[in-house]
Amino acid sequence: MTGIRMGIFSGGFFTTEAVWTALLVGGFAALVAAVAGVFTVMRGQSFAGHALADLGAVGGSGAFLLGVSQLWGFVGAGVLAAIVLEVIGLHRVRERDIATGIVFGFGLGLTALFLYLGTTLGHSSNQAVAVLFGSLFSIDPGVVGPVIGLGVLSLALVMLVSRWLSLEALDADIARARGVPVRLAGVLFMVALALAVELTALSIGAVLATALLIGPAACALQVTSRIPRAMWVAVVVGVGCTVLGIFISYESYAWSPGHRAWPASFCIVAIVFVCYLSTRVWNTVSAAMTRRRGVRRVGQVSERIREGN
Amino acid sequence: MFAPFMTDTWIAATIVALVAGCVGVFVVLRGDAFLAHAIPHGSFAGAAGAIFFGLSPLLGMGLAAAAAALVIAVLSRRGRRDAVTALLLALLLGMGVLFLTLSGQYSNQAYGLLFGQILGVSKGELVWVVLLGAVSIAGIFVLFRPLLYTSLLPEMAAASGAAPGGMTVAFSLILALATTASVPIVGALLMFSLLVGPPAAACVLAVTPGRALVWSVCGSLGIVWASIAISFGTDLPVGFCVATLSGVSYAVARGWVRARRRMTQTGRPDLESAR
Secondary structure, eight states: OHHHHHHHSOOOTTTOHHHHHHHHHHHHHHHHHHHHHHHHHHTTOHHHHHHHHHHHHHHHHHHHHHTOOHHHHHHHHHHHHHHHHHHHOOSSHHHHHHHHHHHHHHHHHHHHHHHHHHHHTTOOHHHHHHHHHOOGGGOOHHHHHHHHHHHHHHHHHHHHHHHHHHHHHHOHHHHHHTTOOHHHHHHHHHHHHHHHHHHHHHHHOHHHHHHHHHHHHHHHHHHOOOHHHHHHHHHHHHHHHHHHHHHHHHHHHHHSGGGOOOOHHHHHHHHHHHHHHHHHHHHHHHHHHHHHHHHHHHHHHHHHHHHHO | OOOGGGHHHHHHHHHHHHHHHHHHHHHHHHTOHHHHHHHHHHHHHHHHHHHHHTSOHHHHHHHHHHHHHHHHHHHTTTSOHHHHHHHHHHHHHHHHHHHHHHHTOOHHHHHHHHHOOGGGOOHHHHHHHHHHHHHHHHHHHHTHHHHHHHHHOHHHHHHTTOOHHHHHHHHHHHHHHHHHHHHHHHHHHHHHHHHHHHHHHHHHHOSSHHHHHHHHHHHHHHHHHHHHHHHHHHOOOHHHHHHHHHHHHHHHHHHHHHHHHHHHHTTOOOHHHHO
8 A cells, every 4th residue: 555655656755854843834724715705705705814914024024124023023913904904995895806906906016016125135136036936835933923923813813703704694784783782793704804814824825825715715605605615615625635735736746847846825825726616616507497397396396287177 | 217228118107107096086985995015016926837837927927816716706796705805815825825835936027026126127017017007998998887887886887787797807807917017026015005095095086987997097196206207316115106106196085075075064155065
């Protein structure tokens, strides 16, 4: 058995320490992002989620200049941006998107400034691109502890507001009438979202943060409309995609020409996208089947009625 | 600042501002800020892929932008539009990373695509900007009325037989065209700020769509020219200046409208409420 396995795979996957760190941190980040993602997708805040990932990178590159730890740059910028987004957040979805876009554009402008200052001070732009795209196989071990702490905090916040958010998702007016603090719930959720996104962006890159936040949750909401069940499905999909992606990326070193390993971020994002497409196809097919079955049933009933007459 | 080597920069920037001003009004009216972010940033994958396969980056960029626009338009018919956009953007960025890794070139080219290098425009690039920019502005003007109808009153447009789906596809393609014209020169960041900031400010201030279009074009021209001047004088990156000025213009517009409303509420007569 091991002989066959060794023949197919390059081996060493579970014995390399970098892989274990990648699996643990990546899996944990995927879990936290998936839980926060369900409400993000339901509330139509994907744009804000993506913006927070990149705005965290602004803080990251700013912290880099000031010599502060990158972690606090990410988290500080993320939470600040989340509160700004929620406070100026207008109630109509279209206007909210525009306001998000303007804050986001301004934040990206700051990134350009920080990168410029960084390069004039003698850093290379590689550092900044690394902040954006991240690398699962070179996680700083010192980051692991704070990442887990922030993740637990984010999960706790989501659990705290989940009843309020569920009621609000059902009917905002009823929720308000029953005394749900809608505004507070929104702000708390945005902070939880920011924490989830920043820890993902920090540990495995801003691109992956968007994919792991939105992808698994969007898949889950295709499959079920119950919120707790959607969260479980999203966690399974997110962690599964991450582990599989890390595995493929690790193996790709062996079979890709020139031994250039495929980046883990690409592998994970591609698998997440394929998952989403398959749930969409599955949904369309099953809807078509039910419709046809329904037509047949209606046909049988009408036939029976005709026979009875 | 107006030295001969700057002429092409001024021309290119002016065209980009015209394109962004026109297309941006519809970005704002349709609430498509995420699309305006995703297409410029995602098309970076096309350029990276083209570099890998040895093709022209402009071609790769155009193909990626058009493909992204089409896929988002098709998938979001029955799905959540923002989630689909986020996923596709992540996929494109991931592919961009893959191509950059495989071709062994790292960040400087990507850096240029994301943040722009407007001070180094060549004559060959300028021709493409003019051409593609002209086509996308022409597209906006040809489709002006149906686009406006489906953007402002989507339900009514659907009920009266106009095809909002078709208009979504058409507008996404125009956005892709405008992106391909501008991003290689000004970068994805600058294009995104221009597509959202000045048009949003114009839509807050203006009363009619036509006036919003005029104000938006004037605003983006002013912001781009001022930014190049500031950047030339102080050496700050152009993208930073444009993004900041765009954000400030929107904040000022909203503050101005709110102040005016408060004045009218405290009893000062004004034309609009009198009418």
